[in-house]
Amino acid sequence: xxxxxxxxIEVTAKDKIIPYKINNSALTIGRNNxxxxxxxxxxxxxxxxxxxxxxxxxxxxxxxxxxxxxxxxQILTQIFAKKGISIKGTISSKExxxxxxxxxxxxxxxxxxxxxxxxxxxxFITEYLLAEYASENNLTHWLAATDSLKKxxxxxxxxxxxxxxMLDGSGLxxxxxxxxxxxxxxxxxxxQEKNFANILYLIGKRSESNTNFNYSHRLYAKxxxxxxxxxxxxxxxxxxxxxxxxxxxxxxxxxxxxxYRKMKQEIIEQFL
Numbered sequence: 001x002x003x004x005x006x007x008x009i010e011v012t013a014k015d016k017i018i019p020y021k022i023n024n025s026a027l028t029i030g031r032n033n034x035x036x037x038x039x040x041x042x043x044x045x046x047x048x049x050x051x052x053x054x055x056x057x058x059x060x061x062x063x064x065x066x067x068x069x070x071x072x073x074q075i076l077t078q079i080f081a082k083k084g085i086s087i088k089g090t091i092s093s094k095e096x097x098x099x100x101x102x103x104x105x106x107x108x109x110x111x112x113x114x115x116x117x118x119x120x121x122x123x124f125i126t127e128y129l130l131a132e133y134a135s136e137n138n139l140t141h142w143l144a145a146t147d148s149l150k151k152x153x154x155x156x157x158x159x160x161x162x163x164x165x166m167l168d169g170s171g172l173x174x175x176x177x178x179x180x181x182x183x184x185x186x187x188x189x190x191x192q193e194k195n196f197a198n199i200l201y202l203i204g205k206r207s208e209s210n211t212n213f214n215y216s217h218r219l220y221a222k223x224x225x226x227x228x229x230x231x232x233x234x235x236x237x238x239x240x241x242x243x244x245x246x247x248x249x250x251x252x253x254x255x256x257x258x259x260y261r262k263m264k265q266e267i268i269e270q271f272l
Contacts, residue, residue, distance in 0.1 A: 001058040002028040009052045011061075019074030020046040031055040032227070034174065039063035060124045064131035118202040126170035142167065157189035172224040172231060180247040183233050187245035191235070203234055219268070221246075228253050230260045236268065244271060 001010045009026045021044060026037055029051045037050040041063045048061065065071045073091045080087055089103070110129065117125040134145035146166040153159045164182050167175035193199060204220035221234030233247040248267060253260045 002052045002054045002056055004028060005030050005054065009048075011048060018046070019071065019078060020044055022046050022048065024048045026050050026052060029053050036175075037061055041065045062124065062128065064128060064135055068135075115202060123170040127168070130169035142169075153186065157186065159185045159189050161186075172226045172229060174226065180249055183247040184245055187233065187235065187247070191243060191245065200235065225257075230257060230264070232264055236271075238271060246271075 003010050005028055007028055008024055009028050011022055011024045011026075013022065020041060023045050026048050027050075029035055031054045033051075033053045035051040035053040035056065037048065037052060039049075039061055040047050046063060052059075076091055077087065089100070110132075113125055113129060116122065117129070130145055130149070133149070134140075134142070137145075137148060139145045139148055146169075149166070150161040150164070153161055159182075161178075161182055164179070165175075165177040167173065190196070190199065200220045203222055204218070218237045219234070220236070221232050224231045224233075229249070229251055230253050231247075231249040233249075235243055235245050237243055246268065248264050250260050250264070
């Protein structure tokens with residue numbers, strides 16, 4: 001969380017269980033300033049650098065290690081130690097031989113994390129997934145990861161994202177540059193997926209309780225808001241039960257935000 005201007009931010013390890021020494025050099029800056037935190041793991045040190053503006057409040061940060069097995073092993077060892085349990089066996093990330101006595105095992109699949117992130121609109125998990133994708137593909141730089149993701153969109157969906165820029169892994173960001181055409185091409189390609197009904201459910205589950213649309217038509221959309229920026233993107237079915245994708249981005253929305261929100265609603269209703 002931010003503190004006083006020009007002083008270091010306050011960092012607290014969740015549940016006090018973290019196998020790294022924290023090196024915090026991030027500073028608090030004034031309200032209404034663009035901030036950016038940077039986190040990385042170097043051996044056994046978690047480095048936190050950059051800035052956090054006073055208007056942010058408390059937020060979750062983290063970093064991804066290239067050796068997840070070692071990280072999980074250290075976490076479990078600390079948990080066991082707190083409970084007074086000594087480990088005489090092995091913490092393994094692979095299937096164990098039948099000669100071993102398996103005490104407990106747990107598997108968390110990527111799609112489970114994606115489902116949780118969409119339902120709760122969790123940007124932290126979404127950025128973690130991109131970092132995990134980078135680690136699995138031996139990509140050591142954020143831009144290399146996003147470039148690889150663009151190539152994946154081209155190879156799998158035939159969506160060309162050349163000319164776009166992704167520096168944040170999730171949500172609206174002033175660092176990310178995408179056109180409405182980029183979004184619409186991806187939404188159109190996504191609609192061809194065999195599990196598209198599940199995708200609609202995940203998107204719509206959250207959006208229905210976070211928009212001001214009060215009609216009976218089926219709307220599946222994700223909203224996004226930054227200072228002076230309002231956006232919404234997704235799908236809707238019209239009276240003929242035809243599926244439509246749409247993207248609305250309002251930049252430099254000076255003045256009463258409700259005016260722009262009402263305008264979004266009126267635009268969509270023109271096509272229902």
